[in-house]
Amino acid sequence: IAGLLAVVLLSMIPLIDARAQDPTRFEADIQAFESIDRVSPPPADPVLFVGSSSIRMWTDVAAAFPDYPVMNRGFGGSYMSDLLYYFDRVVAVYEPALILVYEGDNDLAGGKSVDVVYSEYVEFLAKVKKQLPAADVAFIAVKPSPSRLAVLEAMRQLNARLEALAENDSDLWFIDVFTPMLDGAGQPRAELFGSDMLHMNATGYALWKNIVGAMLDEWSAGKGQSFLFDFGPSDAITKNGPAPDDPANYWNNVTDKVGGSATGSLRGLVNTRNRATSLMLRMVSPFNGSGPNRNGTTQSTVFPANATQDSLYGNTADWQGFANVTPSFKLVGLDPERTYNFTFYASRMGAADIREADYTATGFNSASTPYDAANNVDGTAVLVGIIPDAEGAITISLAPTDRNNNAYRFVYLGAMRMDEIPQQQPVVFVKEPADQTVEELRPVTFAAAVDSTPPYTIQWFKNGQPIRDANEFTYTIDSATLDLDGSVFSVKVSNELYSATSRQAVLHVIPDVNVPALLSVEVVNGLTLRLTFDERLDPISAAAIENYRVNGGQIAVAAATLEADGLTVTLTLATPVTGAFDVAVLGVRDLAGNEIVEEATGSGEIRAQVILVDFGSSATPTTTGPSPDDPANAWNNVTDAIGTAVGAQLRNLVTTENVATSVSLVILTRFGGANTNGTLASPLFPADATRDSLFGNTETFNGLANVFPSFKLTGLDPMRTYDFTFYASRLGVTDNRETGYTVTGFNSGFIALNATANVDKSVTLTDMVPTAAGEITISLAPTAANNNANHFTYLGVLKIEPTPITPRQ
16 A cells, blocks of 8 residues: 555566476476386385475485485476476375475576465465375475575565465475574575585585474374274285275285184284385284184175175184184284274174174273174274273274174174374364354354364354354354344364364344445556445445546546455546545445445545666665765665676565565666766765666676676556656766667667766656556667777666556557
């Protein structure tokens, strides 16, 4: 909003190289990854490192984290846009459990804005959530490199936004390597980098190892895994594959040879993603040793047919020479800091009796549940919250219940699922939904918060009934209607073990009897005004141009558009407004029909946004302050460090009132350097602006020839025209050093100034029009009158002054 002071962040960022935007330049790298995968298949559920050269050059990253199935798929020089382009081939194909991403370094150095890079990170997250919903993501902060000091502030901004993004997503992590890589003065630590001051050395990677390792430990502590077991014959095991096997999961098979032996065991149990573990199943008391039961179902929807069509069993009365068979087995190597949930399944079709068993799990705690396998198809038995004993073991045992009336008192186990989860804390509300009173047709939001163990399952209720798609900690009614008055809202929050339901919050909806109020008038440009109201408006009356008068009707309103939020009206004027103005609103209604019958008024002022730019030495920039600086105005400084770097930028140039603008300056072709032989006595500009300049030259000077400086201004208003004033001073010489300034946008113009002995002369080009993209290019070249041996050209000061808006057809 005009008049507010803004803190302006000036950063020198090279333009994006056109070639660097072609992602296919990495095709050979990606094909190399695919060749490696064909020779050496990647692990299941990998911890995947992806990104630019900081990842690619971390060649021992897998050895750095031996407890994790690490993969490195970094490709040097990449941008986030490149990673998005190859997402399917370097990310999705591996189905990772965790993706650690390092991008943004090259992006910012290549001229991309923080907004653009951040939006690409958000796009990356959206791809993960759509294609890899089970995967977590960790963003490694953009590192501060000594060679990229020009974008240090942009890096800081991007990192802050990524960190804030991670705070609101339990599946997203932010790894701050930025802060530990700064010294006490806030500058990059050179000892962490190689000779190019861009890529890290061994010391730098050692620091990353500690920081990333801490995150991996915290991440793994919060993750569980699942195991599936098929109890049955060795000739009908369950594998990963099409039916009758399992197309989605991997299984462990407790065959009759294992389960029927008192010393039977399975070592190196695999989880459902086929990752081998140190867990072991060991028989304590075997199943009946005469063989499996093959009379299960093949119609279950719970587990695949190979797991449900058979089972192992126990019995008390003698069967096939075995009596008092009460099977039990121990799961060893479990994590005592976690809890485990068990799902049991068995089927014995064709039974005419009850074959119920108690399934008991015993570790640090114990629980049991009854379950009848007779003629079962889809029933299961579940035990939750079992904690291993101090040695990391849980024992599972089966015994017939008193209801089991089978003559042999058979008990069965065909399949078992074990889910490992982090230790869960009870769900405790720290913020409950509050009662709300709201005017009709206005939005209302209920909010809650809990202290417990994520992830959470959230469900909001209205009058005791679940609300569709209301699964966040906040629930918003976009437009509260009178029929909702007296409704009660609550939320149920669950983790993997506990759940809790909030208090019931009462919603009171009262009739809207107030007319809409005009809150603010904002100038978009001289032909566009934006009006904001305190409530949603009736679309018909809001779009009626006769309901608005600008400057008492002296300026006609060509169009009125109600924006999607229902609160904002954009007015398009037939002729531009300049200086102070006022807007009167009459006849506009809200959604309840309340009409503005007494004029609502707002006012504003369009002020010329004059921009001053000092071209000169970094030793004497022009700032706001007493002489030799400028006591009245704010300045922008194109120093020799910026002017001699092709692609360098000054972003968001400030006006003389220190208000940030959308205008940026980009160096297209470099200056030769800074000349410090200007005047200190000009009445036009302060001494720090006139004492030096940047220069070009055609003949060789300081090793450079054919230096024709040029730069581009972006972010200008295509609806405006601009006046450009040029100034330069070179004292102590007598030859002609006239410089021609060519200004090119929608139109073009030329003007010249001789800097020789100049003190008080400047030249101005008027009515220059930007391109439709809002750009104007300025180039310097010696004129025919320039008779200096090196044909020096100079620019010390540029003044950019917008002129009143003129509508163009």
